[in-house]
Amino acid sequence: MAEPMKIRASMKGDTADVKCLMNHPMETGLRKDAKSGGLVPAHHITNVTATVNGKTVLDAEWGGGVSKNPYLAFKVKGANKGDKVMIKWADNKGDHNSAEASIG
Amino acid sequence: MNILRRNVLKGAGAAGAVSVAVAAGLMKPTAAFAGWNKAGFESKDLGGAIGAIGGGSAAASGDISVKAPDIAENGAVVPVEITSHIAGTDSIAIIGEKNAMPLIAVFNLSNGAQGFISTRIKMGSTSNVIALVKAGGKAYKAHKEVKVTIGGCGG
Numbered sequence: 001m002a003e004p005m006k007i008r009a010s011m012k013g014d015t016a017d018v019k020c021l022m023n024h025p026m027e028t029g030l031r032k033d034a035k036s037g038g039l040v041p042a043h044h045i046t047n048v049t050a051t052v053n054g055k056t057v058l059d060a061e062w063g064g065g066v067s068k069n070p071y072l073a074f075k076v077k078g079a080n081k082g083d084k085v086m087i088k089w090a091d092n093k094g095d096h097n098s099a100e101a102s103i104g
Numbered sequence: 105m106n107i108l109r110r111n112v113l114k115g116a117g118a119a120g121a122v123s124v125a126v127a128a129g130l131m132k133p134t135a136a137f138a139g140w141n142k143a144g145f146e147s148k149d150l151g152g153a154i155g156a157i158g159g160g161s162a163a164a165s166g167d168i169s170v171k172a173p174d175i176a177e178n179g180a181v182v183p184v185e186i187t188s189h190i191a192g193t194d195s196i197a198i199i200g201e202k203n204a205m206p207l208i209a210v211f212n213l214s215n216g217a218q219g220f221i222s223t224r225i226k227m228g229s230t231s232n233v234i235a236l237v238k239a240g241g242k243a244y245k246a247h248k249e250v251k252v253t254i255g256g257c258g259g
Contacts, residue, residue: 015218028204028226046140052215052216056214056215057213057214057216058211058212058213059139059211059212060211060212061140062208063146063205063207063209064145064226065198065200065205065206065207065225066209066225066226067223067224068180068181070223071223073221073222073223074217074222075218076216078216
């Protein structure tokens with residue numbers, strides 16, 4: 001998916017505050033299509049990983065219960081200004097995306 | 105939009121009611137994903153979901169804070185913030201007690217990541233948001249009730 005992903009990372013004391021917005025429909029597979037009445041097939045992010053300077057800090061597994069266009073924030077202690085934060089996701093249809101930002 | 109949501113909620117409720125009758129074989133086949141807890145995420149009952157992530161014996165803890173609105177107008181977007189003050193927090197899982205599929209997300213933390221996660225989740229009906237934290241091989245939990253108003257002006 002070529003939709004952009006936004007990451008904002010800033011230092012608060014010795015901890016990096018990382019916020020991220022992804023673009024994804026996050027279909028649970030339980031929702032009915034208003035027109036056809038059939039179920040909309042599940043299409044949601046299943047895995048999210050975040051690294052700081054290549055080291056994994058967050059490794060998440062998601063179900064369809066995360067809201068559409070997911071928002072995620074986390075904190076990393078010991079990171080420094082200028083470190084590179086990279087966030088990647090993959091979904092149940094094999095789609096994936098990633099974005100990178102420097103801690104400001 | 106409103107009609108759409110009603111359908112979602114109706115569907116979710118029906119799925120919950122028949123969950124006991126639904127045999128594992130009837131569950132929708134989803135492509136196997138490396139590192140994805142299929143049993144947990146596709147479990148339609150709370151006990152199964154918690155058991156699948158090894159939280160069956162989780163002890164209630166006052167060191168976990170679950171921040172969520174008291175009343176959520178729109179169950180499709182409920183902001184949730186979980187902070188664990190337990191030293192050495194390894195993972196945080198978010199569970200929607202009465203969701204059709206209760207397990208929402210599991211976050212494994214490492215290399216300095218703090219016991220903090222903020223995200224937005226879907227909730228099918230008024231129930232507890234449960235945070236399940238694992239630290240040093242033990243499981244802990246805390247919860248907060250969120251009232252989901254159906255209809256209203258949230259659509």
